[in-house]
Amino acid sequence: MTRWLSPPALFLPVGVVLVLLALYPMIATGYGLRVMLQLFMWIALAQSWNVISGLTGYVSFGHVAFFGTGAYTGAILMTRLDLSWLSASLAGGVAAAVLALAIGWPCLRLKGPYFAIAMLGLNEVLRVAASYFEGLTGGGLGLSLPTLHASEPLYYAMGAVAVAVTALTFAIVTSRFGLRLMTIREDEVAAEAMGIDTFRYKLYAFVLSAVGPGIVGSLAARDQGYIEPISVFPLITTITMIVMVLFGGKGTIWGPVLGATVLFSFQEMVWAHFIYLHQLLFGAIIVAVVLAMPRGILGVLQQKYNLPRTL
């Protein structure tokens, strides 16, 4: 009865949506294009967090560190070496992956709350480092990029990253690799006993989860035209991606897309009217999501209607 939700059956509607999104710039206003671009950014970020934390259960409480690393790598390459934004953003992804490898190697041995704290610390330290190495990063003054002439190429690039990260999640969830990650989430000791090299697979997942935010960070830096330590390493960005994933459904394929779309639309439509209260409202939303629906929309639906795991 749930065949209409199985992956091949979803190809058609997903394809239609993608075609419509690809045609959108023909009719879009500048504002509309930038809103969609940001939505793609949030989908890519939420989906990436889902790869490490949704699938393995290791809470990366400082995932914005990879976003910021990508942003700085990209911005430095674009301003100092005059690299094109496309190659700079790929370099941003590579830099984030290298950082994930270096940090994951010690930190993924830590369990539960200790890993979360170590990741929170990483983000704090990178922010301090970005302000400290003034020669390279411009310190607290930040870096300004040359004026951007057209948003369309960035729109397609950001959209491509969002699609790629979602496709990656699909590929992971439907593979043996994904099964191993989910076994680690359910019971790491048992996974180890079954012969899974848990540390290695956690590290793979962690590095994969860093690439997307790295590229997206660099693209966002290009889009905004200016970055500073506070703007690319805020804890609230990590929290926002987590809440989006939680809202949509942790560990699912479409949950992060759904969560990012709903929460981002809500933010665009509602928060603009409550400038002084929006942190309070966001706090209330977080508390409500954690208390009322920790499994998220898709999690609840999956349980209730016995939907396929690959949703």
Place this chain on the structure above:
Amino acid sequence: MTVITPTMIGQVVISGLLAGSLYAMVALGLGLIFGVMRVLNVAHGPILMLGAYVTFWLFSTVGLNPYLSLLVSMPLLFALGVLLQRTLVRRVVDAPELSSLLLTFGLSIAIVNLAQLGFTSDLRAVEFMTGSFVLGPFAFSKSRVIACLFAVAITTGAFLFLQKTRVGKAIRAVSQSREVAQVCGIDVQSIHMLAFGLASALAAAGGSLVAVMVAIQPEMGAIYTFKSFLVIVLGGAGNYPGALLGGLLLGLVEQLASLFLTTQVNEAVAYILLVVVLLVRPTGILGGRAS
């Protein structure tokens, strides 16, 4: 490169211990919450910020001595802590760390936002005590020395309470094993509320004491949350003497880092220390719980 003399080292060590005693007191509160409830409380720093505002308002409106304001800020935030635990935090006790981190983060930004609305984001200061004590070649800011004395007294009091009184023993029993404590007739729910209240009172004390030394503003708390996390992991989460050791160690490392490197990097140095400690002893220096 300036020459580093033994006097400078001595000065730095003492400054480190002065700062560390405050970290230890504040982190003991965070450690208490984690030990008893397995909740990582991101709102600990914002509660400290509220403590600082209590002192500021009492000082600027009725001219109350900032140190006497401890008698107001601690009970007031004890009550707030009990209320928060009773209404919200109790629902994430024992949940995976993601739930408690997110819930308390939500609380944290809500508290900061309310403080911005109520108190504005202007920098405030309590200009109460300036100047230094001079002792031989060393000089210490008066406010830091007095803050350290209060922190030592309050922390000692908290320890005696945990160690000697029946209620304190009940708190430790719950943090060792909730089930066994419950079987022994301990009312675990009340202990949870009490622990959260006590922890908030310790944070409030920290806030009142730093109010005299630093600029007060709604976002001042975040850095204390971060430092308290470092301290309880360094010492061993759920290990109460470990929080003291971790606090003093953090104070020392920060001061030494600012002597040999620069003050801007001391957070980074503290973080590297944390990662090294976690790798060598994943459960902290004095040992804590695995998770």
